[in-house]
Amino acid sequence: MRRADRLFQIVQYLRGGRLLTARMLAERLEVSDRTIYRDIADLIGSGVPIDGEAGIGYLMRSGYDLPPLMFSRDEISALVAGARMVRSFGGAAMALAAEEALAKIEAVLPPDLKDRPAGVAIHAHDAGALSDADRAMVDRLDRAVDRHLKLTLDYRDAEGAATQRIVRPLGLWFWGKVWTLIAWCELRDDFRMFRIDRIASAADAGGFRSERDKTLSVFFQREVDHCRN
Incomplete structure (x- = not known):
């Protein structure tokens, strides 16, 4: 915490x-x-x-309450734009959470900023890029990352070949139209990225403990080093 x-x-x-x-x-x-x-x-x-x-x-002592949240106009714009993008491109649970977060923010804004969220001219429309199955899979993988749960993935690679992998989910990346899962693959004994639209199913395979050489930060650093070289 x-x-x-x-x-x-x-x-x-x-x-x-x-x-x-x-x-x-x-x-x-x-x-x-x-x-x-x-x-x-x-x-x-x-x-x-x-x-x-x-x-x-x-x-x-009685009578004390927390002070209201104070956001600048730019901060409100950023929050609203981000929530709209999550609503359009995130999982179903993420989209609902974004709506609820916006409602809470609007409820505590001072009078002079009450109309600011509606005036943000940044919108996001997925145009069918994400299916309901993809949205459900984003939520499924997000929960696994949060709870440190291994998953058994039924996956198809770029050539359509079917494979089954046991992975440690570490994070999710969104590329504009495609979500990918960053994970430690036990079959390859290395980091791998899996497109969620190629994951046919994901079943729990038990919990895992974080290991220093198998973390998202290590993956990020390796990617940075690769780009520099």
Whole structure:
């Protein structure tokens, strides 16, 4: 969990009005007591009205609420354009999440920026580039990446030859019309990229633990080195 997310969660827990100890917060957020003490001190220093002390517990004075999100006009344009692209070219679950995120952003915008999202003149239309099956596969692969799940892929290469691969999904790349899965292929014992429109099926094949030489960052660095040479 990012530190910013953890601080937000601490505020949410303390807004419940109950006295919570550092140990209780640490267990909920899966961090050390020392981390909670440091986070509480930083929140108090930034003006959040938290009362209490170490060894006794903490609570928040009533009436406090988080300040509204503040975005510049350019930031709103970027968020809206990105959400529209995800809605047109992402998986079905991604598209729904993009819609919900836009609604949440619009709900907290100040009055002078309320009309900004509707005025963004950047749109995206897939023109049938992605089928419903492709959208479902994007979501399927995205979940596997997030949960560190190996997959058994039924795949057809560029020549149409069928093959079956057990892979460790690492990330997804979008190339304008085509999504590809970046994965560690256990058959080839190397990184490989698989076009999702050539994946006939993807079945769970158990979990995997990240290994230092089989990560997305290692793949990226190898690609950079290859381009330089």
